[in-house]
Amino acid sequence: MNLNKKIIFGSIASFLALSPIVPAVLTPSPTVQAAKATTFKLNHNSYVYNAHGKRTYYQGKKTLKMGATVNGTNKISTIKGSNYYPLTGGTYIKAANVGAINNQIQPGNLELNYNSYVYDKDGKRLTKFRGRKSNTHLLKGTPVKYSGTVEKTDRDSKQYFLLDDDNYNQSWLPYEKIGTKYYYNIGDGGYINAANVERIDNKPLYTAEATVTIDAPDKFIVGYGKEKVMVKPGQKVKVDPFP
Structure with a gap:
């Protein structure tokens, strides 16, 4: 039995819902244009740097783990030839270590x-x-x-x-x-x-x-018309390409 994957997952979700470069050249710090607050998610273990490219701390941490989320501004700054994103508190993270910006995968x-x-x-x-x-x-x-x-x-x-x-x-x-x-x-x-x-x-x-x-507390119907079938908890079904 092949079922449309989008319908399967949409039906399951519904069922569960119903049940309980601005360069910094010869300046003490990079010049960064005004930008909106941004959330960064890291794809690598990352050191934190100050405006001079020296390692420092972000919220008491010298190293941020892969997968960590930090806040800053989405405006590249160049320090000693490398690109960085400014974080809150006047610190910086290497742009290469950012894998997602505002939940958008880079x-x-x-x-x-x-x-x-x-x-x-x-x-x-x-x-x-x-x-x-x-x-x-x-x-x-x-x-x-x-x-x-x-x-x-x-x-x-x-x-x-x-x-x-x-x-x-x-x-x-x-x-x-x-x-x-x-x-x-x-x-x-x-x-x-x-x-x-x-x-x-x-x-x-x-x-x-x-x-x-199927991971659900009770059986339920999936699909419409001729594709409508009853699936049960623990049942294995094949799903086809979508959309």
Whole structure:
């Protein structure tokens, strides 16, 4: 039984809802034009810097963890040849370490839709990633910098793909099949299960076909007309590409 993925997830959600560069040259600090307050989410462990490019603290922390959220202004400042975003309190973070701005995934990053482990090239969980044990278990919503380049591909030829702006042609970020699963290379020897990725470059990631288990306290109807079926808690169903 194949069901439209968008209908499945929309129905489940409804059911659950009803049940309980401005350069800084020869100045003591960078000149930054007025900008709106911005939320940044980090894709890498990051030091915090002052206006002279020296390491300092942000809210008492010298190092910010991958996945951390910080506040500042979305206006690039250049300090000693490198790009930074200003944070609240007069501190700065390297622009390269920002994976999402106001929840918009930046180019070169993917976003997780589940809490995810980081694996090695053989599909085994890493004990450390980018120098920390905590980086081996990344939380839902974390932006992660990926390796490789998004490329054009033949329509419906890949298990995981992106829709182009015409909503017809497709692109893909090359993945690797390890065992029976597909993984994205995130650099530094790390891999993420492609099934745990929500967006790449702020575009939704689609799958050619997937099997999902219904997690609900009671049975309910999904779909409309001829596609209307009853699904039960714990039932496994196949979902097709969407939209």
